[in-house]
Amino acid sequence: MKTQDELKKIAGYKAAELVEDGMTVGLGTGSTVRYLLDALGERIKKDGVHFTGVPTSNRTAEYGRNLGMTIKSLDDVDTIDITIDGADEVDPQINGIKGGGGAQTWEKLVATNSKQCAWIVDESKAVDQLGKFPLPVEVLEYGHHQLVKRLADLGYKPEVRQKDGKFxxxxxxxxxxxxxxxxxxxxxxxxxxxxxxxxxVEHGLFLDMTKTVVIGTQNGAVVKTK
Known part of the structure; x- marks a missing residue:
């Protein structure tokens, strides 16, 4: 049986085939996207494919540059041909939750300025109904105590994300x-x-943002569209 990382790699490498020479490509963030970037890096070296990448996080920008990619900000390109990104959950309507890596605002900005989008996930991320994965909401620090209280009063069970004992x-x-x-x-x-x-600032519900999802399964890559 293939591991989860192997399934992510299957999805990432399959989605790399969507990138054509000369494109401007939105590059997502997350562990599955790392495999996409690795695959694109191989295409640059082996096939001489050239494209401009628009990253959805500083982490992706750095990783892409190290693989030889041309990286530009969203503000420095006229259009994006396709954005390929991961997701934390995807339902049968190809709606999703994103932001497990904390990049949903940049991810949504890049996606909404793209001609088309595709998501890449391993099969564990395909669900019947969204919500088991905690929904990330990016908020301003100023006044966040009041906002958290409001969310709690609504029954949404909010939790401020921590890293190394800090926000x-x-x-x-x-x-x-x-x-x-x-x-x-x-x-x-x-x-x-x-x-x-x-x-x-932005929430992690991505609704009607893409018509394509590439799923890494035990039987290989499965491409679903709507």
Whole structure:
């Protein structure tokens, strides 16, 4: 039986085939995306493929540069041909939760400015209903105690993300509040509610953002579309 890392590699390497010479490509963040980047790095060396990468985190930018990729900011490109990113959960409608790595704001910015998007996941991330994975919400630190209280009063079981005993910080310097929801019965309503809360920068619900997901399974890569 293949390990989870092997399944991630299957998905990442399959998705690398979507990148064509001369493209501008949004590069996601996370452990599965690392395999995508490795595959693209191999294509640069072996096949001479050239593309411009638009990273969704500083971590991805650094990793891509080390593999020989041309990296530019979202503000320095006119358009993005395709963005390939991971996801923490994907439901049958190809809606998802993202932000386990704390990069959902940059990820959503890059995705919404792309002509098309594709997600890459191992089969454990394919779920019937979103919500078991805690929903990340990036918030301003100022006033976050009041916002956390409001989220708790709504029954969303918020928890401020920590790293090494301190607040986890996004690339924008904000903090993350993870909502332990168990299941999300009405994702569109929840997305609207969170987006309208003062102090919320961005949430990790990605709805109608992509029509394609590449899943690494025990039987190889499976591409699902809608």
């Amino acid at each position: 986890f910080r996004t690339d924008e310097g904000n903090i993350i509040v993870d909502l332990h929801l168990g299941k999300i019965a009405a994702p569109y309503d929840l997305a609207d509610e969170l987006s309208n809360m003062t102090g919320v």
